[in-house]
Amino acid sequence: MLRIITQQADVSAELQRICDRTHDEQVLHKEATVREVLQAVKRQGDKAVLHYTAEFDHQTLKPEELRVSGSELDAAYQQVSKELLQAIRLACRQIEAFHRQRVPKSWIHFGDDEVVLGKRYTPVDRAGLYVPGGRAAYPSTVLMNGIPAKVAGVPRVVMVTPPGVGKAINPAVLVAAQEAGVQEIYRVGGAQAVAALAYGTETIPKVNVITGPGNIYVTLAKKLVYGTVGIDSLAGPSEVLIIADEHANPVNVAADLLAQAEHDPMAAAILLTTDAALAKNVQVAVERQLVDHPRRIDTEKAIAHYGLIVVVESLEAAAELSNEFAPEHLELEIKDPWSLIPQIRHAGAIFLGYSTPEAVGDYLAGPNHTLPTSGAARYASALGVETFLKHSSIIQYSQTALQKVAGAINVLATAEGLPSHADSVRRRIQQEE
Ligand SMILES: NC(=O)C1=CN([C@@H]2O[C@H](COP(=O)(O)OP(=O)(O)OC[C@H]3O[C@@H](n4cnc5c(N)ncnc54)[C@H](O)[C@@H]3O)[C@@H](O)[C@H]2O)C=CC1
Ligand SMILES: N[C@@H](Cc1c[nH]c[nH+]1)C(=O)O
Numbered sequence: 001m002l003r004i005i006t007q008q009a010d011v012s013a014e015l016q017r018i019c020d021r022t023h024d025e026q027v028l029h030k031e032a033t034v035r036e037v038l039q040a041v042k043r044q045g046d047k048a049v050l051h052y053t054a055e056f057d058h059q060t061l062k063p064e065e066l067r068v069s070g071s072e073l074d075a076a077y078q079q080v081s082k083e084l085l086q087a088i089r090l091a092c093r094q095i096e097a098f099h100r101q102r103v104p105k106s107w108i109h110f111g112d113d114e115v116v117l118g119k120r121y122t123p124v125d126r127a128g129l130y131v132p133g134g135r136a137a138y139p140s141t142v143l144m145n146g147i148p149a150k151v152a153g154v155p156r157v158v159m160v161t162p163p164g165v166g167k168a169i170n171p172a173v174l175v176a177a178q179e180a181g182v183q184e185i186y187r188v189g190g191a192q193a194v195a196a197l198a199y200g201t202e203t204i205p206k207v208n209v210i211t212g213p214g215n216i217y218v219t220l221a222k223k224l225v226y227g228t229v230g231i232d233s234l235a236g237p238s239e240v241l242i243i244a245d246e247h248a249n250p251v252n253v254a255a256d257l258l259a260q261a262e263h264d265p266m267a268a269a270i271l272l273t274t275d276a277a278l279a280k281n282v283q284v285a286v287e288r289q290l291v292d293h294p295r296r297i298d299t300e301k302a303i304a305h306y307g308l309i310v311v312v313e314s315l316e317a318a319a320e321l322s323n324e325f326a327p328e329h330l331e332l333e334i335k336d337p338w339s340l341i342p343q344i345r346h347a348g349a350i351f352l353g354y355s356t357p358e359a360v361g362d363y364l365a366g367p368n369h370t371l372p373t374s375g376a377a378r379y380a381s382a383l384g385v386e387t388f389l390k391h392s393s394i395i396q397y398s399q400t401a402l403q404k405v406a407g408a409i410n411v412l413a414t415a416e417g418l419p420s421h422a423d424s425v426r427r428r429i430q431q432e433e
């Protein structure tokens with residue numbers, strides 16, 4: 001049963017507990033497992049990858065089966081319906097159009113005294129996309145990761161995804177990969193996949209950046225390999241926080257809460273409402289919709305552990321609680337959602353109004369669905385083209401310009417006790433005189 005509490009109770013502490021669910025003591029034993037997997041893959045390469053694939057995914061693979069073959073990729077097109085292919089292509093177009101909107105551009109500024117300054121953007125050489133596949137198949141995530149990598153111009157894009165039952169990756173995932181321009185796919189998931197991409201194995205190449213969402217094991221692994229490789233953000237078990245007023249439809253709100261909860265037993269689904277009657281009606285609607293839910297057991301776990309309805313005093317109070325939580329997805333199911341926007345400081349994606357369910361963003365509105373979770377939206381953002389780019393600063397000084405700043409550099413270098421720094425400037429000035 002989805003719990004209802006009022007704002008008088010210790011709401012902040014309860015929200016914090018839910019927010020921290022991926023980094024509290026209960027996940028420590030999972031972190032120990034992940035550390036073991038990372039070390040083993042680093043030392044033993046493919047052998048460890050295959051070992052953990054057998055242990056956690058229950059699939060016995062030979063090294064040569066790790067990479068998805070060309071014939072499997074071709075065959076996937078025969079296994080998806082025309083409607084599914086059309087939907088994937090529609091999503092592709094909309095996601096690509098969105099991500100092409102504001103691609104970071106190199107720039108150069110020619111200043112006084114022939115000083116040239118700028119930034120030059122270049123893609124990483126190799127990107128590794130993690131596409132989840134434990135409890136559901138995620139062709140949409142293939143597009144959300146593959147398209148920005150393509151727009152960024154990454155020369156080599158590698159994808160990993162769990163092997164699936166009978167070693168068969170969902171054909172929609174393989175079709176989506178090809179539509180997004182990804183051809184190099186490996187049948188491996190979990191922490192062992194992240195480790196393979198971070199350290200490289202005999203079969204799987206080491207990459208420069210690992211992107212994509214995943215469950216607690218994937219997210220902990222990404223956190224631990226950060227530094228050896230770059231990552232997009234900690235995009236772990238899904239979350240939605242809905243702020244709703246008395247005009248919201250309780251059945252729709254319940255469906256949106258369940259749409260998150262069904263992802264994972266560790267997913268979070270929170271409603272903050274100014275209307276006590278709506279709170280009760282949503283609670284009842286959630287129960288009803290769970291009755292014949294095909295993923296009932298896991299979804300109920302998420303609702304029981306990380307689901308919550310809070311009756312708040314005002315929309316302003318709701319906005320403040322939402323900021324404390326910093327949700328991955330925030331839905332504003334209120335009459336004038338734009339009026340609350342100025343008060344929202346932290347959220348991965350914001351969905352406005354009664355007719356914008358999060359699912360529209362999950363699949364095809366265009367913005368990325370790979371978003372920071374567990375409070376990471378306080379400092380991180382959605383995956384984007386920039387995730388696959390880095391920039392080099394460009395600096396050119398003329399002799400005249402150098403002469404003008406030599407004194408200041410000398411003072412700063414002396415203050416830092418670094419005489420060679422001062423000397424490197426002084427010598428050039430003296431050479432000129
Ligand atoms: N934040 C975001 O942007 C998004 C998050 N998600 C989240 O991605 C996740 C997908 O999760 P899954 O379906 O589980 O797929 P997954 O691919 O993330 O995880 C499955 C892998 O976990 C490993 N694993 C399972 N049990 C294990 C154990 N006991 N010990 C060690 N490793 C184990 C297995 O190797 C398996 O391949 C969900 O939490 C979902 O909410 C999905 C889309 C977007
Ligand atoms: N809701 C997921 C994305 C998703 C993919 N497919 C369905 N939903 C998230 O956390 O962003």
Ligand SMILES: [Zn+2]
Binds near residue numbers: 238260362
């Ligand atoms: Zn979803």
